[in-house]
Amino acid sequence: MLTIGKLSKTAGVKVPTIRYYEEIGLLPEAERSAGNQRLYGSATMDRLTFIRHARELGFTLEAIRDLLSLSDTPDQSCAAADQLAKAQLVAVRDRLARLRALEVELERMIAQCAHGTIADCRVIEVLGNHDLCGHAHNASDHPSL
Amino acid sequence: MLTIGKLSKTAGVKVPTIRYYEEIGLLPEAERSAGNQRLYGSATMDRLTFIRHARELGFTLEAIRDLLSLSDTPDQSCAAADQLAKAQLVAVRDRLARLRALEVELERMIAQCAHGTIADCRVIEVLGNHDLCGHAHNASDHPSL
DNA sequence: TTTAATGTCTCTAGCAACTAGAGGTTCAAG
DNA sequence: CTTGAACCTCTAGTTGCTAGAGACATTAAA
Structure with missing residues:
Protein backbone atom coordinates (compact mmCIF):
# COMPACT_ATOMS: atom_id res chain seq x y z
CA MET A 1 0.00 0.00 0.00
CA THR A 73 -18.35 -1.39 -17.61
CA PRO A 74 -16.13 -2.97 -20.25
CA ASP A 75 -18.73 -5.06 -22.00
CA GLN A 76 -20.29 -2.20 -23.88
CA SER A 77 -19.46 -1.14 -27.36
CA CYS A 78 -16.23 0.63 -28.01
CA ALA A 79 -18.11 3.22 -30.02
CA ALA A 80 -18.63 5.65 -27.17
CA ALA A 81 -14.96 5.81 -26.27
CA ASP A 82 -14.11 6.09 -29.94
CA GLN A 83 -16.57 8.93 -30.22
CA LEU A 84 -14.98 10.80 -27.35
CA ALA A 85 -11.54 10.44 -28.87
CA LYS A 86 -12.80 11.68 -32.22
CA ALA A 87 -14.47 14.73 -30.73
CA GLN A 88 -11.25 15.42 -28.93
CA LEU A 89 -9.29 15.15 -32.17
CA VAL A 90 -11.54 17.70 -33.83
CA ALA A 91 -11.04 20.11 -30.94
CA VAL A 92 -7.30 19.58 -31.04
CA ARG A 93 -7.08 20.26 -34.77
CA ASP A 94 -9.16 23.37 -34.39
CA ARG A 95 -6.88 24.59 -31.68
CA LEU A 96 -3.82 23.75 -33.77
CA ALA A 97 -5.08 25.81 -36.68
CA ARG A 98 -5.65 28.82 -34.49
CA LEU A 99 -2.31 28.48 -32.79
CA ARG A 100 -0.55 28.32 -36.14
CA ALA A 101 -2.27 31.52 -37.24
CA LEU A 102 -1.20 33.04 -33.96
CA GLU A 103 2.39 31.96 -34.54
CA VAL A 104 2.45 33.61 -37.96
CA GLU A 105 0.99 36.78 -36.51
CA LEU A 106 3.52 36.97 -33.72
CA GLU A 107 6.36 36.37 -36.16
CA ARG A 108 5.06 39.19 -38.27
CA MET A 109 4.73 41.48 -35.28
CA ILE A 110 8.30 40.81 -34.28
CA ALA A 111 9.65 41.16 -37.79
CA GLN A 112 7.91 44.50 -38.18
CA CYS A 113 9.26 45.96 -34.98
CA ALA A 114 11.27 48.95 -36.06
CA HIS A 115 13.62 48.60 -33.08
CA GLY A 116 13.01 52.25 -32.37
CA THR A 117 10.61 53.74 -29.87
CA ILE A 118 7.21 52.30 -29.17
CA ALA A 119 5.65 55.16 -31.10
CA ASP A 120 6.91 53.44 -34.26
CA CYS A 121 6.59 49.91 -33.02
CA ARG A 122 4.35 47.63 -35.00
CA VAL A 123 3.84 45.25 -32.11
CA ILE A 124 1.48 47.77 -30.60
CA GLU A 125 0.07 48.81 -33.93
CA VAL A 126 -0.71 45.32 -35.12
CA LEU A 127 -2.72 44.71 -31.97
CA GLY A 128 -4.60 47.97 -32.26
CA ASN A 129 -5.41 47.88 -35.92
CA HIS A 130 -7.74 45.28 -37.22
CA ASP A 131 -6.77 45.88 -40.86
CA LEU A 132 -3.21 44.82 -40.24
CA CYS A 133 -4.32 41.78 -38.39
CA GLY A 134 -4.25 39.36 -41.30
CA HIS A 135 -6.29 36.57 -39.80
CA ALA A 136 -9.97 36.10 -39.26
CA HIS A 137 -11.51 36.46 -35.85
CA ASN A 138 -14.36 34.33 -34.76
CA ALA A 139 -16.50 33.68 -31.75
CA SER A 140 -14.91 30.37 -30.85
CA ASP A 141 -11.40 31.72 -30.60
CA HIS A 142 -10.85 30.63 -27.03
CA PRO A 143 -12.64 27.42 -26.23
CA SER A 144 -11.84 25.53 -23.09
CA LEU A 145 -10.18 22.74 -25.11
CA MET B 1 -20.61 58.52 -27.38
CA THR B 73 4.22 55.97 -22.56
CA PRO B 74 5.26 55.70 -26.21
CA ASP B 75 8.65 57.36 -25.97
CA GLN B 76 10.38 54.36 -24.48
CA SER B 77 12.27 51.77 -26.40
CA CYS B 78 10.36 49.24 -28.39
CA ALA B 79 12.48 46.52 -26.84
CA ALA B 80 10.07 45.75 -24.03
CA ALA B 81 7.11 45.21 -26.31
CA ASP B 82 9.29 43.20 -28.64
CA GLN B 83 10.39 41.12 -25.69
CA LEU B 84 6.81 40.38 -24.70
CA ALA B 85 5.95 39.29 -28.21
CA LYS B 86 8.99 37.03 -28.37
CA ALA B 87 8.18 35.37 -25.06
CA GLN B 88 4.69 34.85 -26.35
CA LEU B 89 6.02 33.25 -29.53
CA VAL B 90 8.12 30.80 -27.53
CA ALA B 91 5.07 29.83 -25.47
CA VAL B 92 2.98 29.43 -28.60
CA ARG B 93 5.53 27.19 -30.29
CA ASP B 94 5.82 25.09 -27.19
CA ARG B 95 2.10 24.67 -27.10
CA LEU B 96 2.02 23.84 -30.81
CA ALA B 97 4.56 21.07 -30.37
CA ARG B 98 2.55 19.51 -27.58
CA LEU B 99 -0.69 19.78 -29.48
CA ARG B 100 0.84 18.10 -32.51
CA ALA B 101 2.02 15.21 -30.35
CA LEU B 102 -1.48 15.03 -28.95
CA GLU B 103 -2.97 14.94 -32.44
CA VAL B 104 -0.76 12.01 -33.41
CA GLU B 105 -1.67 10.19 -30.24
CA LEU B 106 -5.39 10.63 -30.74
CA GLU B 107 -5.11 9.51 -34.35
CA ARG B 108 -3.32 6.41 -33.17
CA MET B 109 -5.91 5.76 -30.48
CA ILE B 110 -8.70 5.99 -33.00
CA ALA B 111 -6.93 3.87 -35.56
CA GLN B 112 -6.32 1.15 -32.98
CA CYS B 113 -9.90 0.97 -31.82
CA ALA B 114 -10.95 -2.57 -32.55
CA HIS B 115 -14.58 -1.54 -33.06
CA GLY B 116 -15.52 -4.28 -30.66
CA THR B 117 -16.26 -4.01 -26.97
CA ILE B 118 -14.40 -1.68 -24.65
CA ALA B 119 -12.59 -4.67 -23.21
CA ASP B 120 -10.58 -4.77 -26.46
CA CYS B 121 -10.57 -1.07 -27.11
CA ARG B 122 -7.20 0.58 -27.31
CA VAL B 123 -8.59 4.03 -26.57
CA ILE B 124 -8.86 3.00 -22.95
CA GLU B 125 -5.68 0.99 -23.04
CA VAL B 126 -3.54 3.73 -24.53
CA LEU B 127 -4.59 6.08 -21.77
CA GLY B 128 -3.92 3.55 -19.05
CA ASN B 129 -0.62 2.22 -20.29
CA HIS B 130 2.35 4.46 -20.33
CA ASP B 131 4.42 2.16 -22.55
CA LEU B 132 1.96 2.52 -25.40
CA CYS B 133 1.85 6.22 -24.98
CA GLY B 134 4.53 7.07 -27.50
CA HIS B 135 5.26 10.60 -26.43
CA ALA B 136 7.26 12.06 -23.60
CA HIS B 137 5.56 13.49 -20.57
CA ASN B 138 7.00 16.45 -18.79
CA ALA B 139 6.19 18.80 -15.99
CA SER B 140 5.24 21.72 -18.22
CA ASP B 141 2.57 19.84 -20.11
CA HIS B 142 -0.23 22.20 -19.20
CA PRO B 143 1.01 25.74 -18.79
CA SER B 144 -1.36 28.61 -18.74
CA LEU B 145 -0.18 29.70 -22.21
C1' DT C 1 -48.75 59.52 -23.25
C1' DT C 2 -48.48 55.45 -21.62
C1' DT C 3 -46.73 51.10 -21.82
C1' DA C 4 -43.90 47.45 -23.09
C1' DA C 5 -39.58 45.86 -24.35
C1' DT C 6 -35.10 46.16 -24.16
C1' DG C 7 -30.88 47.83 -22.14
C1' DT C 8 -28.35 48.94 -18.23
C1' DC C 9 -27.05 49.09 -13.28
C1' DT C 10 -24.83 46.65 -9.03
C1' DC C 11 -24.04 42.69 -6.64
C1' DT C 12 -23.18 37.94 -5.72
C1' DA C 13 -22.01 33.48 -7.05
C1' DG C 14 -20.28 30.12 -10.21
C1' DC C 15 -17.17 27.65 -13.82
C1' DA C 16 -12.57 24.58 -14.59
C1' DA C 17 -8.86 22.60 -12.51
C1' DC C 18 -6.39 23.22 -9.56
C1' DT C 19 -2.85 25.79 -5.91
C1' DA C 20 -1.59 27.81 -1.53
C1' DG C 21 -1.77 28.41 3.21
C1' DA C 22 -3.11 27.81 8.21
C1' DG C 23 -3.03 25.06 11.99
C1' DG C 24 -2.88 20.53 13.65
C1' DT C 25 -1.60 15.19 13.68
C1' DT C 26 1.12 11.11 12.45
C1' DC C 27 4.97 8.71 10.99
C1' DA C 28 9.87 7.23 10.25
C1' DA C 29 14.75 7.96 11.04
C1' DG C 30 18.48 8.69 14.05
C1' DC D 1 12.58 10.02 22.20
C1' DT D 2 12.84 13.63 19.59
C1' DT D 3 12.83 15.97 15.44
C1' DG D 4 11.35 16.94 11.01
C1' DA D 5 9.01 15.49 7.10
C1' DA D 6 4.78 14.04 5.50
C1' DC D 7 0.10 13.89 6.32
C1' DC D 8 -4.70 15.67 7.76
C1' DT D 9 -8.86 19.14 7.08
C1' DC D 10 -10.41 23.42 5.97
C1' DT D 11 -10.73 27.79 3.71
C1' DA D 12 -9.61 30.87 0.26
C1' DG D 13 -7.25 32.24 -3.96
C1' DT D 14 -6.13 31.88 -9.03
C1' DT D 15 -7.60 33.33 -14.38
C1' DG D 16 -10.84 35.17 -17.30
C1' DC D 17 -14.64 35.41 -17.52
C1' DT D 18 -20.22 34.01 -17.36
C1' DA D 19 -24.83 33.85 -15.28
C1' DG D 20 -28.40 35.38 -12.49
C1' DA D 21 -31.26 38.46 -9.30
C1' DG D 22 -33.61 42.53 -8.66
C1' DA D 23 -33.85 47.41 -9.72
C1' DC D 24 -33.44 51.55 -12.72
C1' DA D 25 -33.04 53.88 -17.66
C1' DT D 26 -34.11 54.42 -22.30
C1' DT D 27 -36.44 53.85 -26.57
C1' DA D 28 -40.25 52.64 -29.82
C1' DA D 29 -44.64 51.62 -30.69
C1' DA D 30 -49.67 51.94 -29.68
Missing part, protein backbone atom coordinates in the same frame (compact mmCIF):
# COMPACT_ATOMS: atom_id res chain seq x y z
CA LEU A 2 1.26 3.44 -0.94
CA THR A 3 0.90 6.67 0.96
CA ILE A 4 -0.42 9.64 -0.93
CA GLY A 5 3.09 11.04 -1.25
CA LYS A 6 4.48 7.89 -2.87
CA LEU A 7 1.47 7.66 -5.14
CA SER A 8 2.01 11.27 -6.08
CA LYS A 9 5.63 10.71 -7.03
CA THR A 10 4.97 7.46 -8.84
CA ALA A 11 2.01 8.73 -10.82
CA GLY A 12 3.36 12.22 -11.40
CA VAL A 13 0.28 13.90 -9.95
CA LYS A 14 0.56 16.34 -7.09
CA VAL A 15 -0.74 15.44 -3.64
CA PRO A 16 -3.45 18.12 -3.43
CA THR A 17 -4.57 17.16 -6.92
CA ILE A 18 -5.05 13.55 -5.82
CA ARG A 19 -7.16 14.72 -2.89
CA TYR A 20 -9.08 16.97 -5.26
CA TYR A 21 -9.78 14.06 -7.61
CA GLU A 22 -11.09 12.08 -4.68
CA GLU A 23 -13.25 14.98 -3.61
CA ILE A 24 -14.90 15.30 -7.00
CA GLY A 25 -15.34 11.56 -7.29
CA LEU A 26 -12.82 10.75 -10.00
CA LEU A 27 -10.98 8.56 -7.55
CA PRO A 28 -12.77 6.39 -4.99
CA GLU A 29 -12.46 7.29 -1.32
CA ALA A 30 -9.14 5.95 -0.18
CA GLU A 31 -8.63 3.41 2.56
CA ARG A 32 -7.17 4.93 5.69
CA SER A 33 -4.38 3.87 8.03
CA ALA A 34 -4.87 3.68 11.78
CA GLY A 35 -3.77 7.30 11.89
CA ASN A 36 -6.28 8.39 9.23
CA GLN A 37 -3.82 8.69 6.38
CA ARG A 38 -4.80 7.64 2.89
CA LEU A 39 -3.50 4.33 1.53
CA TYR A 40 -3.60 3.27 -2.07
CA GLY A 41 -3.30 0.02 -3.96
CA SER A 42 -2.36 -0.62 -7.55
CA ALA A 43 -5.92 -0.22 -8.82
CA THR A 44 -5.97 3.43 -7.81
CA MET A 45 -2.47 3.80 -9.18
CA ASP A 46 -3.68 2.61 -12.59
CA ARG A 47 -6.75 4.80 -12.45
CA LEU A 48 -4.68 7.84 -11.59
CA THR A 49 -2.21 7.11 -14.36
CA PHE A 50 -5.10 6.85 -16.76
CA ILE A 51 -6.39 10.19 -15.58
CA ARG A 52 -3.00 11.84 -15.92
CA HIS A 53 -2.52 10.59 -19.45
CA ALA A 54 -5.98 11.65 -20.45
CA ARG A 55 -5.38 15.11 -18.97
CA GLU A 56 -2.12 15.35 -20.88
CA LEU A 57 -4.04 14.47 -24.01
CA GLY A 58 -6.33 17.39 -23.38
CA PHE A 59 -9.41 15.59 -22.13
CA THR A 60 -11.47 17.56 -19.65
CA LEU A 61 -12.22 15.98 -16.30
CA GLU A 62 -15.79 15.52 -17.49
CA ALA A 63 -14.64 13.57 -20.54
CA ILE A 64 -12.35 11.55 -18.30
CA ARG A 65 -15.25 10.82 -16.00
CA ASP A 66 -17.10 9.44 -19.01
CA LEU A 67 -14.14 7.38 -20.14
CA LEU A 68 -13.72 5.96 -16.65
CA SER A 69 -17.37 5.00 -16.41
CA LEU A 70 -17.00 3.33 -19.79
CA SER A 71 -13.98 1.37 -18.65
CA ASP A 72 -15.82 0.45 -15.45
CA LEU B 2 -21.46 54.84 -27.33
CA THR B 3 -23.43 52.90 -24.75
CA ILE B 4 -21.84 49.75 -23.42
CA GLY B 5 -24.06 47.67 -25.66
CA LYS B 6 -22.97 49.43 -28.85
CA LEU B 7 -19.36 49.29 -27.77
CA SER B 8 -19.80 45.60 -27.11
CA LYS B 9 -21.18 44.93 -30.58
CA THR B 10 -18.66 47.14 -32.36
CA ALA B 11 -15.62 45.79 -30.53
CA GLY B 12 -16.81 42.20 -30.38
CA VAL B 13 -16.42 41.99 -26.61
CA LYS B 14 -19.31 41.02 -24.37
CA VAL B 15 -20.89 43.58 -22.07
CA PRO B 16 -20.00 41.88 -18.78
CA THR B 17 -16.46 41.45 -20.04
CA ILE B 18 -16.17 45.18 -20.65
CA ARG B 19 -17.36 45.87 -17.12
CA TYR B 20 -14.92 43.29 -15.88
CA TYR B 21 -12.04 44.97 -17.72
CA GLU B 22 -12.99 48.25 -16.12
CA GLU B 23 -13.15 46.61 -12.72
CA ILE B 24 -9.64 45.20 -12.99
CA GLY B 25 -8.30 48.45 -14.37
CA LEU B 26 -7.60 47.46 -17.97
CA LEU B 27 -10.10 50.06 -19.10
CA PRO B 28 -10.45 53.46 -17.40
CA GLU B 29 -13.62 54.19 -15.47
CA ALA B 30 -16.22 55.17 -18.01
CA GLU B 31 -18.05 58.46 -18.13
CA ARG B 32 -21.66 58.19 -17.08
CA SER B 33 -24.91 59.48 -18.52
CA ALA B 34 -27.45 61.38 -16.40
CA GLY B 35 -29.00 57.99 -15.65
CA ASN B 36 -25.67 56.47 -14.56
CA GLN B 37 -25.06 54.43 -17.70
CA ARG B 38 -21.57 54.08 -19.09
CA LEU B 39 -20.61 56.12 -22.13
CA TYR B 40 -17.59 55.52 -24.29
CA GLY B 41 -15.61 57.51 -26.82
CA SER B 42 -13.31 56.28 -29.55
CA ALA B 43 -10.25 56.14 -27.30
CA THR B 44 -11.82 53.38 -25.22
CA MET B 45 -13.01 51.72 -28.40
CA ASP B 46 -9.41 51.56 -29.64
CA ARG B 47 -8.14 50.34 -26.33
CA LEU B 48 -10.75 47.60 -26.19
CA THR B 49 -10.00 46.51 -29.74
CA PHE B 50 -6.35 46.33 -28.80
CA ILE B 51 -7.22 44.16 -25.82
CA ARG B 52 -9.39 41.87 -27.86
CA HIS B 53 -6.76 41.32 -30.50
CA ALA B 54 -4.11 40.70 -27.89
CA ARG B 55 -6.38 38.16 -26.17
CA GLU B 56 -6.99 36.45 -29.48
CA LEU B 57 -3.25 36.25 -29.91
CA GLY B 58 -3.00 34.45 -26.61
CA PHE B 59 -1.62 37.23 -24.41
CA THR B 60 -2.67 37.01 -20.79
CA LEU B 61 -4.40 40.00 -19.26
CA GLU B 62 -1.22 40.66 -17.31
CA ALA B 63 0.84 40.80 -20.50
CA ILE B 64 -1.80 43.06 -22.02
CA ARG B 65 -1.62 45.30 -19.00
CA ASP B 66 2.12 45.61 -19.62
CA LEU B 67 1.62 46.31 -23.31
CA LEU B 68 -0.95 48.97 -22.53
CA SER B 69 1.29 50.67 -20.02
CA LEU B 70 4.01 50.61 -22.67
CA SER B 71 1.75 52.16 -25.24
CA ASP B 72 0.63 54.72 -22.67
